[in-house]
Amino acid sequence: MLSCCHARPKAANKKISDEPQTAPAISSNTETSTIRNYTIAESEDDLELKSTAPVPIHNRNRRTSVSAESMSPTALSTPFKPVVIPKSDSQKERIYASVKSNILFTSCDEEQLKTVVDAMTEKSVAAGDEIIKQGGVGDYFYVVERGELDVFVSKSGEEPIKVYQYSSGGSFGELALMYNAPRAATVIAKTEGVLWALDRVTFRMILMDTTSKKRRMYEGFLEELSLLSSLEAYERAKIADTLESQIFSNGQVVIKQGDIGDRFYIIESGEASVTKNIDGVESQFPSLKRGDYFGELALLNDLPRQATISAIGRLKVASMEKAAFVRLLGPVVDIIKRNMADYEKIKSLEQI
Structure with a gap:
């Protein structure tokens, strides 16, 4: 009998008792752009230029106010319908590459990035056009499709100096x-060109909409997991907010038998194969599909992986590390005490 797998009732999830791996969450307090040996930084105080010999530039006037708007997923009073601006495949690829490499979007998943790319609008500029003005209100994020733009900074009211292009x-x-x-x-256009622009409202709506959908989806998954069924709704919400999506291509190994694991996974879409080496013989077991999960023992102890899980085609999973789980919900033993039946069931499987 395989100690890492067991069947669940229909409409419930299958599970593999192994463990898993993933990424970060969106946060941006500064906007930085490396400029040769300078760095432009938008901060609470002002722009700061740093060269090889740092020379801080402080705002001698009043401090600049920076306020963040609410990002609560529940803030959407009406369903959000993403805007789709027609673009060629090559344009989408270029915008996607630029957006993905920007620090603000590093924690966005594939769907969010695609929605951002689709929503960007084309803006033609002529040489000499002022795109943004220092001290002005910022409403748009830009990606350069074609052309050259010069960046100027004015220190304490002095003549602006060019710091980047x-x-x-x-x-x-x-x-x-x-x-x-x-x-x-x-930022002033040096030549004629084309920019792609995304406004703040659309961006925030995209984030809130996708975050809200993700939270609901993950909370639904967590409610069906017997291991976590005794959790309160707010506890499941906290876990849902820490789950991160990962995509694996066909044949890519998600977890490998014998490895030490510290995460667990929930399959969002796609299918995964399950293999286990038993006394030198590679055995194949029923595949895992949407809603199935594996690696929950990583939340309870330090057992090595009990099987190898690999992607069949494109596989999308959500994972969470043990450290985050413990940090958010306290010692795992507290959860075990509220769910002893499942814990004893798992422990008995370990003895098989």
Whole structure:
């Protein structure tokens, strides 16, 4: 009998008693762009230029106010319908590459990035056009499709100096998407060109909508997991907010038998194969599909992986590390005490 798998009733999830792995969460307090040996930083105080010999530039006037708007997923009073601006495949690829490499979007998943790319609108500029002005209100984030743009910074009212130049693939203005903060620099088109722009409201709606959908989906999964069935709704919500999506291509190994694991996974979409080496013989077991989960023993102890799980085609999973689970919900033993029946069931499987 396989000690890492057991069947669940219909309409419930299958599970594999092994363990897993993933990424971070969106947070942006500063907007930075490396400029040769300078760095432009939009912060609470002002723009700061740092060279090889750092020379801090402080705002001698009043402090700049930076305010963040509510990002509560429940803030959406009406269903959000994402905007789709037609673009060629090559344009989408270029925008996607630029957005994905921007620090603001590093924690966005594939669906969120696709929605962001679809929502960006085309903006043609002529040489000499002022795209953003230092100290002005920031409402848009830009990706350069074509052309060159110069970046100027004025220190304490002095004559602006050129500190950088953007070209195709460059992006700027990300702080405007998260905060009501004034622009830290002036950007002027050096040549005619084309930009792709995303406004703050659309960006925030995309994040809130996708975050809300994810939370509901993950909470639904967690309610069906017998191991966590005794949790309160707010506890499941906390766990749901820490889950991160990962995508695996066909044949890619998610977890490997014998490895030490510290995460567990829930399959969001796709299918995964389950194999286990028993006395030198590779055995195949029923595959896992949407809603199935594995690796929950990582939340209870340090057992090595009991099987190898690999992607069949495109596989999307949500995972959470043990450290985050313990940090949010306290010692795992507290959960075990409230769910002894499942814990004893798992312990008995370990003896098989």
